[in-house]
Amino acid sequence: MTAPRSIRNIALCGFMGTGKSSVGRLVAEQLRFAFLDTDTVIEARAGKNISQIFEEQGEPAFRDLEKRIVKELGSRDRTVISVGGGLVVDPENLASLKEHALVVCLWASPETIWLRVKNQNHRPLLKEGDPLENIRRLLTERGPFYKQANVLLSTELRSPREVAQQVLHQFRIARTAPIAH
Ligand code: S3P
Numbered sequence: 001m002t003a004p005r006s007i008r009n010i011a012l013c014g015f016m017g018t019g020k021s022s023v024g025r026l027v028a029e030q031l032r033f034a035f036l037d038t039d040t041v042i043e044a045r046a047g048k049n050i051s052q053i054f055e056e057q058g059e060p061a062f063r064d065l066e067k068r069i070v071k072e073l074g075s076r077d078r079t080v081i082s083v084g085g086g087l088v089v090d091p092e093n094l095a096s097l098k099e100h101a102l103v104v105c106l107w108a109s110p111e112t113i114w115l116r117v118k119n120q121n122h123r124p125l126l127k128e129g130d131p132l133e134n135i136r137r138l139l140t141e142r143g144p145f146y147k148q149a150n151v152l153l154s155t156e157l158r159s160p161r162e163v164a165q166q167v168l169h170q171f172r173i174a175r176t177a178p179i180a181h
Contacts, residue, residue: 007174009033009073010167011081011097013088013149014106015139016126017117019160020082023106026164028080031171037082038069050084054124063090070096086125089145098150102174104167105149108156110135150174 010027012020021037028035042065043049053062066084070093073081081101088094088103097103108116114132117123126134146152151170155163 006100007102007171008077009079009081009101010171011073011083011101011103012106012167013083013094013097013103014085014146015108015113015135015142016085016123017113018085018106018108018155019116019163020106022160023155023163023167024080024082026160027167027171030164030168031078031080033078033080034076035080035082036073036076038066038087039084041069042066042084049122051122051124051127059124066090067093073097074100076100086142088149089142091145091148094145094148102151102171103149104151104153104170105146106153106155106163107146108154110139112156113139 012024014020025035039050042053046053046065050062066087067090070087074096094103110132113135117126118131121127125138153163153166
């Protein structure tokens with residue numbers, strides 16, 4: 001049997017545009033937890049934005065930066081962590097997050113995601129080719145990884161505030177009845 005985890009934090013994962021940052025901020029506010037966004041930490045450390053990192057150093061270098069941050073997150077307490085959309089595709093990253101956090105994956109259909117992100121231009125993976133097709137392909141590839149989260153929540157037809165309430169509910173349940181990895 002696996003030892004019960006010590007759930008001190010909440011990690012929000014899921015595809016771009018599922019509302020991880022807005023929901024994460026609301027959850028952190030309610031719990032009086034700190035809020036941390038892995039992309040923001042990477043940008044601050046690199047001194048450039050995500051698009052520049054992809055352009056100048058390539059995606060593998062970006063994934064290395066993500067991995068480094070995930071390793072440091074184990075020392076966090078009372079923190080809501082919003083992770084970049086591709087971070088949990090690396091099973092080591094997901095396993096590491098599960099050591100200290102309830103990992104909640106936010107979900108939406110490709111069409112909903114497209115509606116939410118189409119007026120934004122800071123995501124390098126959606127800049128090439130047909131963005132809706134890219135979203136469909138990436139979601140299909142990543143679906144099996146996202147489904148490894150402790151909790152999967154649909155954000156369809158729900159406001160960030162409603163999704164935040166669901167996250168809080170799941171966190172309270174998990175804290176009273178700790179689950180195995
Ligand atoms: C990515 C998602 C982005 C960011 C980078 C790569 C991905 O984060 O990490 O552009 O691979 O899905 P958000 O999910 O916060 O947009």
